[in-house]
Amino acid sequence: MDIAFLLFEGMTALDAVGPYEILQRVPGSNVRFVAKERGEQRAEDNSLGLVADYSFKDDVPAEVLLVPGGLATRQLVNDEETLEWIRQMDQKSEWTTAVCTGSLLLAATGLLKGREATTHWLEMEMLGELGAKPVEERVVHDGKFVTGAGVTAGIDMAITLVALMHDDFVAQALQLAVEYDPQPPFASGSPRTARRELVDLVREMAASRSLHSATRL
Amino acid sequence: MDIAFLLFEGMTALDAVGPYEILQRVPGSNVRFVAKERGEQRAEDNSLGLVADYSFKDDVPAEVLLVPGGLATRQLVNDEETLEWIRQMDQKSEWTTAVCTGSLLLAATGLLKGREATTHWLEMEMLGELGAKPVEERVVHDGKFVTGAGVTAGIDMAITLVALMHDDFVAQALQLAVEYDPQPPFASGSPRTARRELVDLVREMAASRSLHSATRL
Numbered sequence: 265m266d267i268a269f270l271l272f273e274g275m276t277a278l279d280a281v282g283p284y285e286i287l288q289r290v291p292g293s294n295v296r297f298v299a300k301e302r303g304e305q306r307a308e309d310n311s312l313g314l315v316a317d318y319s320f321k322d323d324v325p326a327e328v329l330l331v332p333g334g335l336a337t338r339q340l341v342n343d344e345e346t347l348e349w350i351r352q353m354d355q356k357s358e359w360t361t362a363v364c365t366g367s368l369l370l371a372a373t374g375l376l377k378g379r380e381a382t383t384h385w386l387e388m389e390m391l392g393e394l395g396a397k398p399v400e401e402r403v404v405h406d407g408k409f410v411t412g413a414g415v416t417a418g419i420d421m422a423i424t425l426v427a428l429m430h431d432d433f434v435a436q437a438l439q440l441a442v443e444y445d446p447q448p449p450f451a452s453g454s455p456r457t458a459r460r461e462l463v464d465l466v467r468e469m470a471a472s473r474s475l476h477s478a479t480r481l
Numbered sequence: 482m483d484i485a486f487l488l489f490e491g492m493t494a495l496d497a498v499g500p501y502e503i504l505q506r507v508p509g510s511n512v513r514f515v516a517k518e519r520g521e522q523r524a525e526d527n528s529l530g531l532v533a534d535y536s537f538k539d540d541v542p543a544e545v546l547l548v549p550g551g552l553a554t555r556q557l558v559n560d561e562e563t564l565e566w567i568r569q570m571d572q573k574s575e576w577t578t579a580v581c582t583g584s585l586l587l588a589a590t591g592l593l594k595g596r597e598a599t600t601h602w603l604e605m606e607m608l609g610e611l612g613a614k615p616v617e618e619r620v621v622h623d624g625k626f627v628t629g630a631g632v633t634a635g636i637d638m639a640i641t642l643v644a645l646m647h648d649d650f651v652a653q654a655l656q657l658a659v660e661y662d663p664q665p666p667f668a669s670g671s672p673r674t675a676r677r678e679l680v681d682l683v684r685e686m687a688a689s690r691s692l693h694s695a696t697r698l
Contacts, residue, residue: 276502277498277501277502278498278499278501278502278659281494281495281498281499281529282495282498282499284494284495284528284529285493285494285495285632285633288526288528288529289526294528295526295528295529296528297528297529304521304532309505309506309512311501311505311511311512311513311514311534312498312501312505312512312514312531312532313531313532313534314529314530314531314532315521315529315530315531315532317528317530364660384660385660402662402664403664403666413660413662414658414659414660415502415658415659415660415661416502416636416659416660416661416662416663417660417662419633419663419665420663420664420665420666423665423666423667424666427666427667432667433679435666435667436667436669436675436676436679437669437679437682437683439665439667439669439670439675440669440670440671440672440675440679440680440683441631441632441683442495442631442632442633442670443581443601443602443630443631443632443633443634443670443671444632444633444663444665444670445619445630445633445634445665445670445671445673445674446633446636446637446661446663446665446670447619447620447637448636448637448640448656448661448662448663449620449637449640449641449644449652450640450644450649450652450653450656452653452654452656452657453656453657453659453660453661453662453663454657454660454662455657456662457662458653458656458657459653462650462653462654462657463657465654466654466657466658
Protein backbone atom coordinates (compact mmCIF):
# COMPACT_ATOMS: atom_id res chain seq x y z
CA MET A 265 0.00 0.00 0.00
CA ASP A 266 1.37 3.38 -1.09
CA ILE A 267 1.19 6.08 1.56
CA ALA A 268 2.17 9.70 0.83
CA PHE A 269 2.92 12.26 3.54
CA LEU A 270 2.99 15.96 2.72
CA LEU A 271 5.88 17.84 4.33
CA PHE A 272 6.47 21.60 4.33
CA GLU A 273 8.60 24.26 5.99
CA GLY A 274 6.95 25.17 9.28
CA MET A 275 5.13 21.90 9.86
CA THR A 276 4.46 20.30 13.24
CA ALA A 277 6.75 17.26 13.02
CA LEU A 278 4.69 15.00 15.29
CA ASP A 279 1.57 15.52 13.14
CA ALA A 280 3.39 13.49 10.47
CA VAL A 281 5.71 11.27 12.52
CA GLY A 282 2.98 9.97 14.88
CA PRO A 283 0.89 8.44 12.06
CA TYR A 284 4.04 7.49 10.12
CA GLU A 285 5.20 5.29 12.97
CA ILE A 286 1.93 3.34 12.77
CA LEU A 287 1.49 3.29 8.98
CA GLN A 288 5.08 2.34 8.07
CA ARG A 289 4.52 -0.84 10.11
CA VAL A 290 1.48 -1.95 8.10
CA PRO A 291 2.66 -5.07 6.27
CA GLY A 292 3.29 -4.20 2.61
CA SER A 293 3.17 -0.46 3.13
CA ASN A 294 5.38 1.86 1.12
CA VAL A 295 5.75 5.30 2.66
CA ARG A 296 6.90 8.38 0.72
CA PHE A 297 7.45 11.91 2.02
CA VAL A 298 6.66 14.64 -0.49
CA ALA A 299 7.24 18.41 -0.44
CA LYS A 300 7.05 21.26 -2.93
CA GLU A 301 10.77 20.74 -3.50
CA ARG A 302 12.76 17.63 -2.57
CA GLY A 303 15.03 17.77 0.45
CA GLU A 304 15.01 19.01 3.99
CA GLN A 305 11.93 20.74 5.42
CA ARG A 306 12.37 22.46 8.77
CA ALA A 307 9.73 22.02 11.45
CA GLU A 308 8.06 25.06 12.98
CA ASP A 309 10.65 25.68 15.72
CA ASN A 310 13.46 25.31 13.15
CA SER A 311 15.55 22.89 15.26
CA LEU A 312 14.55 19.76 13.31
CA GLY A 313 14.58 18.96 9.61
CA LEU A 314 12.60 16.14 7.99
CA VAL A 315 13.62 15.02 4.52
CA ALA A 316 11.22 14.72 1.59
CA ASP A 317 12.56 12.27 -1.01
CA TYR A 318 9.90 13.36 -3.51
CA SER A 319 8.61 16.67 -4.88
CA PHE A 320 5.25 17.81 -6.25
CA LYS A 321 6.70 17.19 -9.74
CA ASP A 322 7.08 13.46 -9.05
CA ASP A 323 4.13 11.22 -9.85
CA VAL A 324 3.85 9.76 -6.36
CA PRO A 325 1.37 6.90 -5.95
CA ALA A 326 -0.94 7.20 -2.97
CA GLU A 327 -3.69 4.99 -1.69
CA VAL A 328 -3.38 7.05 1.48
CA LEU A 329 -2.59 10.77 1.64
CA LEU A 330 -1.73 12.43 4.95
CA VAL A 331 -1.62 16.20 5.46
CA PRO A 332 0.05 17.36 8.68
CA GLY A 333 -0.47 20.77 10.31
CA GLY A 334 1.80 23.44 11.65
CA LEU A 335 2.25 27.19 11.91
CA ALA A 336 2.85 27.41 8.16
CA THR A 337 -0.72 26.35 7.39
CA ARG A 338 -1.62 30.01 7.95
CA GLN A 339 0.12 30.83 4.68
CA LEU A 340 -0.50 27.52 2.92
CA VAL A 341 -4.31 27.80 3.01
CA ASN A 342 -3.72 30.49 0.36
CA ASP A 343 -1.01 28.64 -1.57
CA GLU A 344 -2.69 27.39 -4.74
CA GLU A 345 0.25 25.16 -5.72
CA THR A 346 -0.05 23.18 -2.47
CA LEU A 347 -3.87 23.11 -2.56
CA GLU A 348 -3.85 21.86 -6.16
CA TRP A 349 -1.31 19.13 -5.31
CA ILE A 350 -3.59 17.94 -2.49
CA ARG A 351 -6.58 17.89 -4.89
CA GLN A 352 -4.58 15.88 -7.46
CA MET A 353 -3.43 13.38 -4.82
CA ASP A 354 -6.97 13.05 -3.54
CA GLN A 355 -8.12 12.02 -7.01
CA LYS A 356 -6.00 8.86 -6.76
CA SER A 357 -6.24 8.19 -3.02
CA GLU A 358 -8.57 5.75 -1.33
CA TRP A 359 -8.16 7.60 1.96
CA THR A 360 -7.36 11.27 2.40
CA THR A 361 -6.36 12.18 5.93
CA ALA A 362 -5.19 15.17 7.95
CA VAL A 363 -3.98 15.89 11.46
CA CYS A 364 -4.33 19.06 13.55
CA THR A 365 -4.22 22.22 11.41
CA GLY A 366 -3.59 19.97 8.39
CA SER A 367 -7.40 19.77 8.39
CA LEU A 368 -7.52 23.51 7.64
CA LEU A 369 -5.28 22.97 4.65
CA LEU A 370 -7.44 20.07 3.48
CA ALA A 371 -10.58 22.16 3.99
CA ALA A 372 -9.05 25.05 2.02
CA THR A 373 -8.93 22.78 -1.06
CA GLY A 374 -12.72 22.51 -0.95
CA LEU A 375 -12.59 18.75 -0.51
CA LEU A 376 -14.19 18.86 2.95
CA LYS A 377 -17.13 21.02 1.85
CA GLY A 378 -20.14 19.89 3.89
CA ARG A 379 -18.15 17.01 5.40
CA GLU A 380 -17.61 16.30 9.06
CA ALA A 381 -14.03 16.84 10.21
CA THR A 382 -11.95 17.77 13.23
CA THR A 383 -8.83 19.82 13.97
CA HIS A 384 -6.91 21.32 16.92
CA TRP A 385 -9.42 22.52 19.57
CA LEU A 386 -8.33 26.14 19.03
CA GLU A 387 -9.13 26.02 15.33
CA MET A 388 -12.63 24.52 15.22
CA GLU A 389 -14.24 27.81 14.17
CA MET A 390 -11.74 28.32 11.35
CA LEU A 391 -12.44 24.78 10.11
CA GLY A 392 -16.12 25.72 9.81
CA GLU A 393 -15.27 28.97 8.01
CA LEU A 394 -13.35 26.88 5.47
CA GLY A 395 -16.49 24.89 4.64
CA ALA A 396 -16.24 21.72 6.74
CA LYS A 397 -18.63 20.69 9.52
CA PRO A 398 -16.48 20.80 12.66
CA VAL A 399 -17.05 17.90 15.06
CA GLU A 400 -15.48 17.98 18.52
CA GLU A 401 -14.10 14.47 18.46
CA ARG A 402 -10.56 13.12 18.50
CA VAL A 403 -10.91 11.26 15.20
CA VAL A 404 -13.62 11.94 12.60
CA HIS A 405 -14.38 9.69 9.64
CA ASP A 406 -16.61 10.93 6.81
CA GLY A 407 -16.46 8.91 3.60
CA LYS A 408 -12.83 8.66 2.47
CA PHE A 409 -11.76 11.52 4.72
CA VAL A 410 -10.30 10.80 8.16
CA THR A 411 -9.17 13.71 10.32
CA GLY A 412 -7.51 13.93 13.72
CA ALA A 413 -7.60 16.63 16.41
CA GLY A 414 -4.48 18.42 17.70
CA VAL A 415 -0.92 17.07 17.19
CA THR A 416 -0.94 13.86 19.25
CA ALA A 417 -4.34 12.81 17.84
CA GLY A 418 -2.54 11.62 14.71
CA ILE A 419 -1.65 8.41 16.52
CA ASP A 420 -5.28 7.65 17.34
CA MET A 421 -6.23 8.65 13.79
CA ALA A 422 -3.69 6.29 12.22
CA ILE A 423 -4.74 3.28 14.33
CA THR A 424 -8.38 4.00 13.45
CA LEU A 425 -7.39 4.25 9.77
CA VAL A 426 -5.61 0.88 9.84
CA ALA A 427 -8.73 -0.70 11.33
CA LEU A 428 -10.85 0.87 8.56
CA MET A 429 -8.43 -0.21 5.79
CA HIS A 430 -7.65 -3.69 7.12
CA ASP A 431 -9.19 -5.05 10.29
CA ASP A 432 -9.08 -4.64 14.04
CA PHE A 433 -6.48 -7.41 14.44
CA VAL A 434 -3.80 -5.64 12.40
CA ALA A 435 -4.58 -2.32 14.08
CA GLN A 436 -4.33 -3.91 17.53
CA ALA A 437 -1.06 -5.66 16.72
CA LEU A 438 0.46 -2.36 15.59
CA GLN A 439 -0.82 -0.64 18.72
CA LEU A 440 0.93 -3.30 20.80
CA ALA A 441 4.15 -3.06 18.73
CA VAL A 442 4.44 0.68 19.48
CA GLU A 443 3.23 0.07 23.05
CA TYR A 444 0.45 2.64 22.70
CA ASP A 445 -0.91 2.32 26.21
CA PRO A 446 -1.02 6.04 27.00
CA GLN A 447 -0.79 7.15 30.60
CA PRO A 448 -0.68 10.94 30.60
CA PRO A 449 0.48 12.16 34.02
CA PHE A 450 -2.31 14.78 34.02
CA ALA A 451 -5.88 15.07 32.75
CA SER A 452 -5.28 18.32 30.91
CA GLY A 453 -5.09 17.31 27.27
CA SER A 454 -8.43 18.78 26.27
CA PRO A 455 -10.31 22.01 27.02
CA ARG A 456 -13.04 19.75 28.45
CA THR A 457 -10.69 18.37 31.12
CA ALA A 458 -8.04 21.06 31.63
CA ARG A 459 -8.39 23.76 34.28
CA ARG A 460 -9.98 26.94 32.96
CA GLU A 461 -6.85 29.02 33.60
CA LEU A 462 -4.82 26.64 31.42
CA VAL A 463 -7.35 26.89 28.59
CA ASP A 464 -7.28 30.68 28.83
CA LEU A 465 -3.47 30.72 28.90
CA VAL A 466 -3.03 28.53 25.82
CA ARG A 467 -5.76 30.49 24.00
CA GLU A 468 -4.13 33.83 24.83
CA MET A 469 -0.67 32.69 23.82
CA ALA A 470 -2.00 31.36 20.53
CA ALA A 471 -3.92 34.57 19.84
CA SER A 472 -0.94 36.77 20.65
CA ARG A 473 1.19 34.98 18.07
CA SER A 474 -1.00 34.28 15.09
CA LEU A 475 -4.30 32.74 14.21
CA HIS A 476 -2.81 29.38 13.38
CA SER A 477 -0.24 29.17 16.12
CA ALA A 478 -2.57 26.95 18.10
CA THR A 479 -0.07 24.18 18.30
CA ARG A 480 2.73 26.19 19.92
CA LEU A 481 2.78 27.78 23.35
CA MET B 482 17.35 25.25 28.62
CA ASP B 483 19.60 23.26 26.26
CA ILE B 484 18.17 19.93 25.14
CA ALA B 485 20.18 17.46 23.04
CA PHE B 486 18.63 14.59 21.10
CA LEU B 487 20.78 11.74 19.81
CA LEU B 488 19.94 10.65 16.26
CA PHE B 489 21.35 7.66 14.39
CA GLU B 490 20.76 5.58 11.27
CA GLY B 491 18.08 3.01 12.04
CA MET B 492 16.36 4.92 14.84
CA THR B 493 12.64 4.84 15.61
CA ALA B 494 11.66 8.37 14.59
CA LEU B 495 8.75 8.71 17.02
CA ASP B 496 10.99 7.87 20.01
CA ALA B 497 12.66 11.23 19.36
CA VAL B 498 9.88 13.28 17.75
CA GLY B 499 7.27 12.53 20.45
CA PRO B 500 9.34 14.05 23.28
CA TYR B 501 10.72 16.75 20.93
CA GLU B 502 7.22 18.05 20.30
CA ILE B 503 6.75 18.57 24.06
CA LEU B 504 10.25 19.78 24.94
CA GLN B 505 10.67 22.27 22.06
CA ARG B 506 7.59 24.05 23.46
CA VAL B 507 9.09 24.58 26.93
CA PRO B 508 9.57 28.35 27.17
CA GLY B 509 13.28 29.14 26.72
CA SER B 510 14.22 25.71 25.44
CA ASN B 511 16.91 25.28 22.82
CA VAL B 512 16.75 21.91 21.06
CA ARG B 513 19.68 20.40 19.15
CA PHE B 514 19.80 17.13 17.21
CA VAL B 515 23.17 15.41 17.28
CA ALA B 516 24.54 12.37 15.40
CA LYS B 517 27.91 10.75 14.86
CA GLU B 518 28.17 12.80 11.69
CA ARG B 519 26.09 15.87 10.83
CA GLY B 520 23.32 15.52 8.29
CA GLU B 521 20.51 13.21 7.43
CA GLN B 522 19.90 10.07 9.50
CA ARG B 523 17.42 7.56 8.07
CA ALA B 524 14.83 5.99 10.33
CA GLU B 525 14.59 2.21 10.61
CA ASP B 526 12.25 1.69 7.65
CA ASN B 527 14.43 3.97 5.49
CA SER B 528 11.53 6.07 4.16
CA LEU B 529 12.17 9.06 6.44
CA GLY B 530 15.30 11.08 7.14
CA LEU B 531 15.77 13.32 10.19
CA VAL B 532 18.54 15.90 10.07
CA ALA B 533 21.18 16.30 12.77
CA ASP B 534 22.63 19.83 12.73
CA TYR B 535 25.42 18.79 15.12
CA SER B 536 27.96 15.97 15.30
CA PHE B 537 29.75 14.22 18.17
CA LYS B 538 32.70 16.54 17.47
CA ASP B 539 30.65 19.62 18.37
CA ASP B 540 30.62 20.70 22.00
CA VAL B 541 26.84 20.60 22.34
CA PRO B 542 25.43 21.98 25.61
CA ALA B 543 22.81 19.78 27.28
CA GLU B 544 20.87 20.20 30.47
CA VAL B 545 18.70 17.41 29.04
CA LEU B 546 19.94 14.47 26.97
CA LEU B 547 17.48 12.20 25.16
CA VAL B 548 18.44 8.82 23.67
CA PRO B 549 15.86 7.31 21.30
CA GLY B 550 15.62 3.64 20.37
CA GLY B 551 15.36 1.71 17.14
CA LEU B 552 16.52 -1.42 15.36
CA ALA B 553 20.07 -0.05 15.19
CA THR B 554 20.45 -0.21 18.98
CA ARG B 555 21.33 -3.87 18.44
CA GLN B 556 24.62 -2.74 16.95
CA LEU B 557 25.03 0.47 18.91
CA VAL B 558 25.13 -1.24 22.33
CA ASN B 559 28.59 -2.37 21.14
CA ASP B 560 29.62 0.92 19.54
CA GLU B 561 32.12 2.49 21.94
CA GLU B 562 32.12 5.85 20.12
CA THR B 563 28.37 6.27 20.70
CA LEU B 564 28.52 4.95 24.27
CA GLU B 565 31.38 7.29 25.15
CA TRP B 566 29.50 10.27 23.67
CA ILE B 567 26.49 9.44 25.85
CA ARG B 568 28.76 9.22 28.93
CA GLN B 569 30.33 12.59 28.11
CA MET B 570 26.94 14.23 27.61
CA ASP B 571 25.69 12.72 30.85
CA GLN B 572 28.54 14.41 32.71
CA LYS B 573 27.08 17.81 31.85
CA SER B 574 23.36 16.98 31.84
CA GLU B 575 20.93 17.57 34.67
CA TRP B 576 18.58 14.98 33.21
CA THR B 577 19.54 11.97 31.11
CA THR B 578 16.58 10.31 29.42
CA ALA B 579 15.82 7.47 27.03
CA VAL B 580 12.81 6.08 25.21
CA CYS B 581 12.07 2.49 24.14
CA THR B 582 15.25 0.59 23.20
CA GLY B 583 17.18 3.81 23.78
CA SER B 584 17.19 2.57 27.38
CA LEU B 585 19.29 -0.42 26.26
CA LEU B 586 21.81 1.96 24.74
CA LEU B 587 21.85 4.04 27.92
CA ALA B 588 22.24 0.89 30.03
CA ALA B 589 25.12 -0.30 27.83
CA THR B 590 27.11 2.77 28.89
CA GLY B 591 26.98 1.55 32.49
CA LEU B 592 25.15 4.67 33.66
CA LEU B 593 22.03 2.73 34.66
CA LYS B 594 23.91 0.15 36.76
CA GLY B 595 21.68 -0.72 39.69
CA ARG B 596 19.15 1.94 38.70
CA GLU B 597 15.47 1.45 37.99
CA ALA B 598 14.54 1.92 34.34
CA THR B 599 12.04 0.83 31.72
CA THR B 600 12.07 -0.01 27.99
CA HIS B 601 9.86 -1.62 25.34
CA TRP B 602 7.91 -4.53 26.89
CA LEU B 603 9.74 -7.03 24.67
CA GLU B 604 13.16 -5.91 25.92
CA MET B 605 12.76 -5.91 29.70
CA GLU B 606 14.99 -8.96 30.14
CA MET B 607 17.74 -7.44 28.00
CA LEU B 608 17.58 -4.23 30.06
CA GLY B 609 18.30 -6.31 33.16
CA GLU B 610 21.16 -8.12 31.44
CA LEU B 611 22.69 -4.72 30.72
CA GLY B 612 22.77 -3.92 34.43
CA ALA B 613 19.64 -1.86 35.09
CA LYS B 614 16.72 -2.86 37.34
CA PRO B 615 13.81 -3.26 34.91
CA VAL B 616 10.50 -1.85 36.16
CA GLU B 617 7.30 -2.56 34.25
CA GLU B 618 6.00 0.98 34.22
CA ARG B 619 5.39 3.46 31.42
CA VAL B 620 7.75 6.08 32.83
CA VAL B 621 10.47 5.40 35.40
CA HIS B 622 12.38 8.11 37.30
CA ASP B 623 15.52 7.22 39.28
CA GLY B 624 17.75 10.14 40.23
CA LYS B 625 18.61 12.12 37.12
CA PHE B 626 17.56 9.27 34.82
CA VAL B 627 14.07 9.23 33.29
CA THR B 628 13.15 6.40 30.93
CA GLY B 629 10.05 5.59 28.91
CA ALA B 630 8.58 2.31 27.70
CA GLY B 631 8.00 1.48 24.00
CA VAL B 632 7.89 4.16 21.26
CA THR B 633 4.77 6.18 22.16
CA ALA B 634 5.75 6.29 25.86
CA GLY B 635 8.16 9.09 24.99
CA ILE B 636 5.26 11.54 25.08
CA ASP B 637 4.29 10.53 28.63
CA MET B 638 7.98 10.58 29.58
CA ALA B 639 8.48 14.11 28.28
CA ILE B 640 5.43 15.54 30.05
CA THR B 641 6.59 13.88 33.27
CA LEU B 642 10.07 15.34 32.73
CA VAL B 643 8.69 18.87 32.27
CA ALA B 644 6.79 18.52 35.55
CA LEU B 645 10.00 17.36 37.28
CA MET B 646 12.09 20.17 35.76
CA HIS B 647 9.53 22.96 36.12
CA ASP B 648 6.11 22.44 37.66
CA ASP B 649 2.79 20.80 36.95
CA PHE B 650 1.33 23.99 35.48
CA VAL B 651 3.83 24.21 32.61
CA ALA B 652 3.53 20.47 31.95
CA GLN B 653 -0.26 20.70 31.84
CA ALA B 654 -0.23 23.72 29.54
CA LEU B 655 2.04 21.87 27.10
CA GLN B 656 -0.20 18.79 27.28
CA LEU B 657 -3.16 20.99 26.34
CA ALA B 658 -1.22 22.74 23.55
CA VAL B 659 -0.51 19.39 21.85
CA GLU B 660 -4.02 18.18 22.74
CA TYR B 661 -2.69 15.06 24.43
CA ASP B 662 -6.03 13.57 25.37
CA PRO B 663 -5.35 10.06 24.06
CA GLN B 664 -8.27 7.92 23.00
CA PRO B 665 -6.84 4.70 21.54
CA PRO B 666 -9.58 2.89 19.63
CA PHE B 667 -8.53 -0.40 21.27
CA ALA B 668 -7.17 -1.53 24.64
CA SER B 669 -4.27 -3.44 23.15
CA GLY B 670 -1.27 -1.21 23.78
CA SER B 671 0.28 -3.37 26.49
CA PRO B 672 0.85 -7.10 26.98
CA ARG B 673 -1.29 -6.71 30.12
CA THR B 674 -4.32 -5.60 28.12
CA ALA B 675 -3.84 -7.09 24.63
CA ARG B 676 -5.27 -10.46 23.67
CA ARG B 677 -2.82 -13.31 24.16
CA GLU B 678 -2.69 -14.14 20.45
CA LEU B 679 -1.60 -10.56 19.69
CA VAL B 680 1.16 -10.70 22.29
CA ASP B 681 2.37 -14.01 20.84
CA LEU B 682 2.23 -12.65 17.29
CA VAL B 683 4.26 -9.50 18.06
CA ARG B 684 6.73 -11.57 20.11
CA GLU B 685 7.18 -14.10 17.29
CA MET B 686 7.62 -11.46 14.63
CA ALA B 687 10.19 -9.66 16.76
CA ALA B 688 12.09 -12.89 17.46
CA SER B 689 12.09 -13.92 13.82
CA ARG B 690 13.76 -10.68 12.82
CA SER B 691 16.32 -9.84 15.42
CA LEU B 692 16.62 -9.46 19.13
CA HIS B 693 16.07 -5.72 19.07
CA SER B 694 13.40 -5.59 16.42
CA ALA B 695 10.78 -5.23 19.11
CA THR B 696 9.51 -1.98 17.77
CA ARG B 697 8.72 -3.22 14.25
CA LEU B 698 6.14 -5.78 13.22
